[in-house]
Amino acid sequence: MKKLSLCILLVTFFIQVKAQNLQGRVIDEITGKGIPFVSVGSVGTNNATVSNENGDFILKPPTYPIKLRASHISYLLVELNLAQNPDKLVISLKPATLTLNVVTIDPFQGQRVLKAALELATANATTNFYTNAFYRQLTTVNNKPTQIYELFYDLKWNTKRVQGWSAQQSRYAELKDGLAFSLNNQSYLTFSYSGYLMPEKGGKFVTLKNLGDFTITIDKYIEQASQKIAVVSCKYKKGKKNQYYVNSTYYIGIDDSKIYRLENNVYNLPISLSDATAKYPPAVTTVATFNGEGHPIPVLESVSTKFLITLAVKGQELNSGISSLLTVYKVDNDLKNQQFEALNRKTKDKKVIESIAYDSSFWKDNPIVKQTTLEDSFIKMMESKQAFGTMINP
Incomplete structure (x- = not known):
């Protein structure tokens, strides 16, 4: 009976780990501040979300391993390979290069x-x-x-x-x-x-x-x-x-x-x-x-x-x-x-x-x-x- 109980506990623990949400934060690589409205999703699936105004995001339980993609129009795209659910996931995005339109050659x-x-x-x-x-x-x-x-x-x-x-x-x-x-x-x-x-x-x-x-x-x-x-x-x-x-x-x-x-x-x-x-x-x-x-x-x-x-x-x-x-x-x-x-x-x-x-x-x-x-x-x-x-x- 003791062995049976132990197996049940192990199975239960495994299911709980597998069902954990993936949580993290997306930050600016330079300033360290959270980036709002970053698209975060598991590549090849419909599992996706958007970071809130503080840069925090949460994904429903994915099946590992996964390739996680974070994209924002003002930053360079980042893809991460995750073998398991990390304790504290922080994704740093590098700002894309900006070219200011200082001289307007063509006003139209x-x-x-x-x-x-x-x-x-x-x-x-x-x-x-x-x-x-x-x-x-x-x-x-x-x-x-x-x-x-x-x-x-x-x-x-x-x-x-x-x-x-x-x-x-x-x-x-x-x-x-x-x-x-x-x-x-x-x-x-x-x-x-x-x-x-x-x-x-x-x-x-x-x-x-x-x-x-x-x-x-x-x-x-x-x-x-x-x-x-x-x-x-x-x-x-x-x-x-x-x-x-x-x-x-x-x-x-x-x-x-x-x-x-x-x-x-x-x-x-x-x-x-x-x-x-x-x-x-x-x-x-x-x-x-x-x-x-x-x-x-x-x-x-x-x-x-x-x-x-x-x-x-x-x-x-x-x-x-x-x-x-x-x-x-x-x-x-x-x-x-x-x-x-x-x-x-x-x-x-x-x-x-x-x-x-x-x-x-x-x-x-x-x-x-x-x-x-x-x-x-x-x-x-x-x-x-x-x-x-x-x-x-x-």
Whole structure:
């Protein structure tokens, strides 16, 4: 009996070791600082993720040995062979060589590079990709976390933007502690900015039809091993105090005209508030990254959104913020036969979340994107209160 028990323990220990998540951090080789939005994945598999804003990442249990790849448009690609799960994995990336575009020989060069990229995206606008995605959103008031929700969902995406979504698993928790702030359709905001082409209605976004309304310049080139990447900035010429417009920065391959990264600064985003007034227009920034490996055009990889607003509520000033990160971790065209909910600005995220029964066993140790320190502490507190099961802090 003793030998049998020992064997069972050994087998159990082996299974636990094999099932461990792979965790690590990606840092800048020179500064030592964490690098956000680095694509990290196991080569030859669909096991992939994106590092959070601190450079931390987490992968679901891989089968060793593996070749791990870390890539970022501004850094040189790194591949590591791992025979087993390391205790502390730190991946150092070397910044790619930058060439500043100091002298503008051709003032229309930036416009031509961007036009070619937008034409390529437009030519592929009817090609849909189907993916598994994870979304986490944290709301803070005066720097204190008040609300969090996480969703696993399937996405229907093309080069215009997200076309539809289908929620699979969700959880939500809210701290009822005095005044609160909530943006009930942050998912729409995230989805709306998760593509190459911006909507042509509502605000001023750079498109093929209005290139002349923007000052378009190449700020610098990134020397990657495969090709040069042009960093193209687009600044709206006629921006007014209350006008809704977006200034964008595109990272575009010179040889293939593919867009690998898109940064947006959104000005004067129109919002509707109840029981509050905004002291200033909200500050909104987004960063979308795209993965071109194995695809004729880069496929959506991640979207980070930051929303900051100062409110006056019942004589009090609230500094509210919402940060979110959408991560695509698998491309699966077998999803194309399912029903997707069309993108709609009237969608209420909380209703979508509450329409799915909370499954505590699913969420136990089920990360796709590593939590930041702030997210981790708030989630643990709300879990200790069993807040996720009741949807609000009991």
